[in-house]
Amino acid sequence: MKIDKSQIIDMLKNKGDHNSASQAESDLPDQIDTDQDKDKLDKLGIDPKDLLGKLPGGLGS
Template sequence: MQIDKAQILEFLRSQGDNDKAAQAETQLPDQVDTDQHAGLLSQFGINPADLLGKLPGGLGDKLGGLGL
């Protein structure tokens, strides 16, 4: 799944990880593919499945609306 880098940075900052957010800003591409960049995301302590579940308007909201 493609995620905009800005959403990932916002997620990291919301977790209080400003240092990781600063690193991610320089290392991540503008569009992050959760499969292709899973290793890079893990360097920042991000599990792609967790990230998708926590993004506003993301997969987690859709699944939650389905009662899953």
């Protein structure tokens, strides 16, 4: 699944995790592939399976 980086950053900011949001902004590509970029998401404490319900619009793009 591909997700726009801004959705990840917004989700982290909404959780109050501004440090991870800043790290995501600099480390993640503009379009995140949840399979290929799993390691990067893991470093930010994000489980791709959790993204499905937390992103606006449900499944992302």
